[in-house]
Amino acid sequence: MSPPRRTITIDPVTRIEGHAKITIQLDDAGAVETARFHVTEYRGFEKFCEGRPFTEMAAITARICGICPVSHLLAAAKTGDKILAVTIPPTAEKLRRLMNLAQLTQSHALSFFHLSSPDFLLGWDSDPARRNVFGLIAANPDLARAGIRLRQFGQGVIEALGGRKIHAAWSVPGGVREPLSEETRLRIQAGLPEAFAITERALGLFKTLLDTQLGEELGIFGNFPSLFLGLVGPGALWEHHRGAEAGCGIRIVDSAGVVVADGLREDDYASFLAEAVEPWSYLKFPYVKALGPEAGSYRVGPLARLNLCERIGTEQADRELLELRQRGGRVVTASFLYHLARLIEILACLEQMQQLLDDPTITATHVRARAGVNAHEAVGVSEAPRGTLFHHYRVDENGLIEAVNLIIATGQNNGAMNRTVTQIARHYLSGERLTEGLLNRVEAGIRCFDPCLSCSTHAAGQMPLLVELVGADGQLRDVLRRD
């Protein structure tokens, strides 16, 4: 029997502001069968790019997101490097790395301090009206302030490198547009000690909470075996920027720690990744082709990057990584520990920024290689805060875009988010009523992945969340809406 058909009408307003919907499907016995996290996301950027010179891709794709344009900027520039078929000047590579480290720092800071920490610092049973950043300020004003300072530090580095006005096109095919001045280098360096102190304090606090109060979340909030995918560097060190070259590339591990694939080239992504399409979501569901949509489902992002690498390569972060593995195993399967992974990555970013800023060549002025079109197809890859980001362009002999495909991190975590929501619903749903307590935990489960939802327009305020409970007969049993 074919499943019942539903027609979903998306009116222009919801399509633009975007909204998230969760459907919890019950089976005949009244237990949770599946839960689905739908995103009515509207993307037209791929079409928009056709016929344009590839040199414009960075500026175009940076507009996809107002929160994190840097990730697209870097991926676009790296794809452009490959169309030019050049090795960019070493200083340009270092400056791009510096910008990505700053991007990871500011993005993780927002996710941890501002969005997620109220959940676990104030507790599930605290007054829901106060379980937000304001409750956090009341309970721990220093932590709330520190989170904003840390984010500002990251944003400040990005602005110092790219400039407020031109940062949409600072990173270009062949390198970067502006070298780093000695004055800016010193200014960034001066901000590092405070950033370290904030991160260390947050780590200490979060680990204490994990030891004392958050045991259940580790087991329920998206704890399941899956593959993990992302970049690793030479010697399988933690990597956030470099794609496939000698000794580096994309690695896939399973939850037992077996390296399923290693040294994969981003250029071949279509040979090892496939995208499933589901009628109920605009987001596609990428999976590892050889293993099929179920077994091939994988997670990306901070936790994946830490699971994939052997070491981070800097002292403090490696110490924290060891502790993480003692807590969660060599390959950590608990999605709740994405939060801890974010803090460890911030520490890694700060340490690596320090190393880069101490490098005397960081202020060298040869930062851009010039060349013509030397390849007609290219795939660039970068680790965005939320995970691996692929840009794939095909150009004609003169460099005009013929086709574009973007594989974004939130899409790759889509399957894992659904499994997380299902696991939480199974554990906390009782009867046929949706409760605030369930909704809180479902939201927190999604927040583990820090998903980037529709954000190419912003007007009309917040993204509402709608949760629907559907019986085995297809009838709606309950609805909860949060604006």
Place this chain on the structure above:
Amino acid sequence: MSVHTLRIDGRDLAVPEGTTLLQAAREAGIAIPTLCHLEGLSPVAACRLCLVEVEGAGKLLPACITPASEGMVVHTATPRLQDIRRTVVELLFTEGNHVCAICVANGHCELQDLAVSTGMDHSRLPYRFPDRHVDLSHPFFGLDHNRCVLCTRCVRVCDEVEGAHVWDVGWRGEHCRIIAGLEEPWGAVDACTDCGKCVEVCPTGALFHKGDTTAEKQGEPARLQALVHARRHQQWDP
């Protein structure tokens, strides 16, 4: 040489015979907006931005090619003219595809500057969104027809200054566009000397250096003017 006296915007001026209204106004510090006009190239009066009112003329006259004559009374900034200029800029914007945010000339664009100076913050006319292409066949330069305003500065500089005559205007009406050679890809035209003068005089981002990214292109019409001046007066020292 005889001298003409005339009045522009209420100011009495005396100029040598052969002076255009545009030159007379500019020498008196009266600003008239222009786009196709460029000092050093022959005037063609194509863009109609420099239209002025001459009392008794019965129609509006382009200041760039209208010679000053004895007793003329000229108005350069009446509400009617201001509205016409704004409309001209709106027509230019709506006729092509001008996306400033990703354009190589963003921030250094004469069309953008005109929109600001004429107060055109939106168009009262519908956008046409024509389907136009980009020619990147030349090894060093690109031509984006989406951003071309058909000012023909490139046509003139190539013909009058470089002497190569690579560019021309092809087709008619809404299909009108700049063509290289006999409607060939730019890179296939042997006559092109790769001098880049057309890129330097282009008022928008239509002609650009390949590899330029957003806001990186700066037009250099002053170089052309220096060259023309040096040739005309055989003065090669700056």
Place this chain on the structure above:
Amino acid sequence: MGSRRLVIGIGNSLRQDDGVGWHVAEALAARVEAGALAELEVLAVQQLTPELVEPIAAAGAVVLVDAVITAAGAGPAGLEPLRLEPLHPAGASGPAPLTHHATPGALLALAMALHGTGPPAWQLLIPIAATATGFGEELSPGASARLAEALDLLTAWARHA
């Protein structure tokens, strides 16, 4: 709290009328750069993010300029007027948001909570139609007329000591 006044314009300039707040800020910033308005800080942002708390807390008074989708929108004739509303701290109750951007009220509340004091604040809402947020840089005639009005209003506000 300083004496400097702050205007924050919000919007995506590549999504037509969605960007009208951003355009207002850009135009206002141009006036400041031209020296016409000395004591004004202007920020044009694509989205509101928490670090904006710092300039808000440091300002003497704040106006946030944003588009708001209404049923009629700006309309072809631009019938719906601008809405200037006092901005109240908000968002202090209810769970943390799922998205990465903040609301104007939440930013003000955050500034007050973190710094103990928040400046007097308003939001200037420019009505737009949901259908006018496709890809493109151009504003609809209605939104554009509102932009000019908003600009005049803010200029007068900035000049009025």
